Amino acid sequence: MPIGQLIQIVGALLNMSAFALLHFELASSSALRYLVPNFLGSVVLSVSAFVDQQWGFLMLELAWGVVAAHAIASRARRASRSPMAQ
Numbered sequence: 554m555p556i557g558q559l560i561q562i563v564g565a566l567l568n569m570s571a572f573a574l575l576h577f578e579l580a581s582s583s584a585l586r587y588l589v590p591n592f593l594g595s596v597v598l599s600v601s602a603f604v605d606q607q608w609g610f611l612m613l614e615l616a617w618g619v620v621a622a623h624a625i626a627s628r629a630r631r632a633s634r635s636p637m638a639q
Contacts, residue, residue, distance in 0.1 A: 554614065557601060557605070559628075560597060560600075560601055561592060561597075561598065561601050563594075563597060564594045564595075564596075564597030564598035565598065566592075566594070567570065567590040567591070567592035567593050567594030567597065568591060568595065568598070568617075569580065570590055571588075571590040571591040572591075574586060574587050575587055580617050581618050582624075583628060584609040585625070585628065588621050588624050588625050588628070589625070590620055591617070591621045592618055592621035592625060592628070594615040595600070595614045595618030596618055596619060597616075598610070599611060599612040599618055602614055
């Protein structure tokens with residue numbers, strides 16, 4: 554199996570595992586165990602799409618990654634403002 558396909562499979566598995574956690578109610582959409590694999594999978598697939606010049610797929614994965622990154626950053630900001638963080 555070519556390394557590029559193996560990388561795509563890893564990225565897809567990260568995204569699908571996050572989706573499964575959400576679908577089976579094992580994690581909420583704001584949980585890091587959902588957001589982190591979702592973000593990492595999107596980054597991996599974005600790089601792969603860029604290398605392969607798959608522009609539509611790249612746009613999809615970049616959007617997915619930006620949304621996940623925004624959610625992670627929002628969660629981090631909320632955590633830093635909580636009384637327990639001080």
